[in-house]
């Protein structure tokens with residue numbers, strides 16, 4: 063099930079992000095595990111503003127989440143994570159759809175994100191869900207800044223792209 067995050071669930075989410083990221087070890091990107099997860103402040107801000115959703119198990123345990131931000135008048139999927147043993151069950155796709163629906167409700171026509179090229183559960187996964195890469199020259203200024211901020215954590219720029227999907 064996908065629903066809005068509750069206040070007492072915020073503290074769980076950085077742990078979920080770190081655990082989900084364990085996957086990157088398998089593709090030679092262990093450095094992602096050393097990067098800071100979404101901060102409690104940004105998650106709490108997302109929750110208060112209705113831009114943070116969780117995926118839950120049948121026992122209502124949080125197993126994943128999506129955080130949307132609105133940098134410079136764009137809708138941006140800032141973080142998407144699903145715990146390893148709950149992956150492959152459609153939670154990721156459902157969280158994307160929930161985020162896209164909210165972006166549409168807010169009046170946006172496009173949802174953006176940045177991700178890794180060539181990692182099966184990143185750009186190819188998003189492509190199968192209707193996203194396409196935005197040519198570098200066409201990146202809105204706010205997204206270029208967002209991208210650079212992410213890269214300042216140590217992401218190798220040449221392996222990353224910004225993608226968009228009409229909502």
Ligand SMILES: CC(C)(COP(=O)(O)OP(=O)(O)OC[C@H]1O[C@@H](n2cnc3c(N)ncnc32)[C@H](O)[C@@H]1OP(=O)(O)O)[C@@H](O)C(=O)NCCC(=O)NCCS
Nearest residue numbers: 082083142143144149150151152153154155177183187190
């Ligand atoms: C990206 C991520 C959120 C996807 O979550 P998910 O719940 O596995 O997503 P879904 O179940 O909707 O789709 C997973 C895909 O992997 C396939 N899959 C099959 N078995 C799987 C398994 N055992 N484990 C993972 N994926 C599996 C699914 O069939 C599906 O394939 P498709 O794209 O051809 O439909 C998750 O992999 C994750 O948290 N990764 C680490 C963090 C990350 O990369 N975040 C995105 C950063 S931009």
